[in-house]
Amino acid sequence: MIVPSRFPILAAALAFLETGVFARVASGDDAAFGARRMAMVRAIEEAGVRDSITLAAMGTVPRHEFVLARDSARAYDDEPLPIGQDQTISQPYIVAFMTQALRPRPGLKVLEVGTGSGYQAAVLAQTGCKVYTVEIIRALADSARARLVRLGFTGIEVRHGDGYQGWPEVAPFDAIMLTAAPEQIPQELVRQLAPGGRLVAPVGGQHQAQKLVLLEKDRSGRVRRTVLLPVWFVPMQRGLR
């Protein structure tokens, strides 16, 4: 694979990938989609995401398989897209930014709240993390699970459940990502974060400005909060559907 030298980190990331440590899972892919995906990853790197593991993972996941068929030509544009059930998949830059914020690496145990299409879970899995993802709408949980199996992703458990409860049987998690916005970060999720762990979440009401917030829990259990970016996400809901 030839990558222009002005993208040294991406080139290093792709070289890393060629080592075959992680699954190559662009099934249903073709050269045109592959080229657009590489352009997307270069744009994300230019926009400031520099973590090589994150960039490499973004380069392997066929986003066009996670959006509605009518939108597949736009799958590698930097925009959110509908995934059915009034929900949306985030724009690729935000997916990469949030992934990088968790400092993913092989062997970490990660909880995602809001499976949606399964795209973010797939990106996390491609960094080598073991992913547990919870979705409150059964139809989305079922279709995401089937899609991830069909595309050959491993190391992802999908549960139909309420993310406010986390996944107590598996906790504590090294990292937690919310992809729907609560008004405040649920205390139960902070509790399920391991010492030394990182949690990233959009926070704010539906009609308010939301902020992307990072929580870092230190070894003694103290939590530090940093605001990273203004964002817009669908609201986190209560009640299984």
Ligand code: SAH
């Ligand atoms: N991460 C997804 C996009 C998420 S959209 C992707 O990559 O495609 C936000 C998702 O959060 C929606 O699917 C929505 O149904 C789900 N959601 C909302 N409230 C939730 C809750 N309390 N628990 C689990 N999932 C929730």
